[in-house]
Amino acid sequence: MKDTEKTTGAGPARRSRTKLVHGGTQRSHWGELSEAIFLTQGFAYESAEQAERRFVKAEEGEYIYARYGNPTVRMFEERIALLEGCEDAFATASGMAAVNGALMAHLKAGDHVVGARALFGSCLYILEEILPRFGVEVTLVDGTDLAAWEAALRPDTKAVFFESMSNPVLDLVDIAGVAALAHAVGATVIVDNVFSTPVYSRAIADGADVVIYSATKHIDGQGRTLGGVILGSRDFIRKVVEPYMKHTGGSMSPFTAWVLLKGLETIDLRVRAQTAAAGLLADRLAGHPKLARVIYPGRADHPQHALAERQMGAGGTMLSFEVAGGKEAAFRFLNALEVVLISNNLGDAKSIATHPATTTHQRLAPETRAALGIGEGLVRLSVGLEDPEDLAEDILAALDAV
Numbered sequence: 001m002k003d004t005e006k007t008t009g010a011g012p013a014r015r016s017r018t019k020l021v022h023g024g025t026q027r028s029h030w031g032e033l034s035e036a037i038f039l040t041q042g043f044a045y046e047s048a049e050q051a052e053r054r055f056v057k058a059e060e061g062e063y064i065y066a067r068y069g070n071p072t073v074r075m076f077e078e079r080i081a082l083l084e085g086c087e088d089a090f091a092t093a094s095g096m097a098a099v100n101g102a103l104m105a106h107l108k109a110g111d112h113v114v115g116a117r118a119l120f121g122s123c124l125y126i127l128e129e130i131l132p133r134f135g136v137e138v139t140l141v142d143g144t145d146l147a148a149w150e151a152a153l154r155p156d157t158k159a160v161f162f163e164s165m166s167n168p169v170l171d172l173v174d175i176a177g178v179a180a181l182a183h184a185v186g187a188t189v190i191v192d193n194v195f196s197t198p199v200y201s202r203a204i205a206d207g208a209d210v211v212i213y214s215a216t217k218h219i220d221g222q223g224r225t226l227g228g229v230i231l232g233s234r235d236f237i238r239k240v241v242e243p244y245m246k247h248t249g250g251s252m253s254p255f256t257a258w259v260l261l262k263g264l265e266t267i268d269l270r271v272r273a274q275t276a277a278a279g280l281l282a283d284r285l286a287g288h289p290k291l292a293r294v295i296y297p298g299r300a301d302h303p304q305h306a307l308a309e310r311q312m313g314a315g316g317t318m319l320s321f322e323v324a325g326g327k328e329a330a331f332r333f334l335n336a337l338e339v340v341l342i343s344n345n346l347g348d349a350k351s352i353a354t355h356p357a358t359t360t361h362q363r364l365a366p367e368t369r370a371a372l373g374i375g376e377g378l379v380r381l382s383v384g385l386e387d388p389e390d391l392a393e394d395i396l397a398a399l400d401a402v
């Protein structure tokens with residue numbers, strides 16, 4: 001059998017949408033048009049010598065075991081690395097396997113980490129509960145406050161970790177600002193960039209060293225699978241991340257990689273359409289008498305609108321608003337929705353409304369929620385691909401029911 005051949009149609013010089021369709025593709029001798037799913041955990045060797053040599057050092061395109069690497073997974077890694085503008089990537093079983101892998105592979109007992117306080121619940125659990133158990137000291141700060149980052153950073157700070165746009169109140173962290181401060185003490189900048197999406201990401205240019213996505217969100221974009229990815233320099237991915245991931249079992253399955261490869265083909269179109277709809281809905285909802293506030297970084301009334309423009313060039317696919325009247329009013333609104341679904345995924349083709357105080361953030365103490373701006377009436381909306389006018393009608397009718 002001939003070696004697989006790499007597509008030459010999508011090198012680093014091509015534009016994003018071309019990379020998303022062709023990047024990383026490897027074809028077998030059949031010349032299949034669509035990416036093949038190599039549903040195999042292992043690989044047969046032509047000889048004992050070949051097996052021996054491959055275990056000493058597997059070259060690019062040589063595989064041993066799917067926990068270490070697989071051709072379909074490799075296509076996904078190469079495609080997303082091309083898009084992000086990174087040297088390399090490691091695909092993981094979920095977004096949390098990526099967050100855990102990047103941190104645990106990089107840190108050891110005695111290290112110090114500074115993180116933003118407004119984090120996805122499981123990320124907060126790793127920083128507050130798991131890392132300290134292994135002797136890593138963690139300081140949490142208000143991610144929007146550069147002075148707080150500066151005050152918390154120390155000569156022994158090994159990494160900073162934050163979400164570039166926080167969930168669910170859509171506060172932005174200034175990647176370039178934090179990276180300049182972190183690099184001054186030699187800390188690695190690890191950014192969870194889910195809410196910014198790979199489409200609007202400029203994280204590497206802004207100074208991030210490592211970028212993480214939960215591919216479960218916009219990269220799949222159709223709610224089918226869990227997945228994640230760690231992106232960074234070839235040295236970081238191959239010498240730090242890969243040994244940790246391949247021996248601890250958080251690798252992506254080939255079938256998942258195939259779903260996500262197909263997701264990448266359409267992500268640019270989907271995310272831009274979802275963003276346009278989110279902007280339209282934010283404008284229609286702003287000033288609505290049943291709402292205490294509307295939060296959308298793409299609107300000029302968002303306190304960090306200028307940062308959103310510089311960092312993402314867009315407002316993104318997420319929108320939050322506070323229904324006046326607290327939990328009861330928010331529940332009445334949610335229960336009156338007909339098109340928008342009540343769930344907790346995001347970045348999906350289906351629009352999804354979430355009540356963070358009673359679901360994703362219910363573990364937090366009420367004071368902590370209040371300090372993070374998560375009120376009892378807050379609703380987070382992930383805007384999907386339905387006709388924006390149907391979404392507007394649905395949401396406005398549901399508000400009438402409050």
Ligand SMILES: *Cc1c(COP(=O)(O)O)cnc(C)c1O
Pocket residue numbers: 094095096097099120122123163167192194195214215216217226227228
């Ligand atoms: C969903 C999410 C994660 C975790 O991803 P999974 O794929 O669910 O493991 C991490 N960070 C952010 C910001 C997320 O939204």
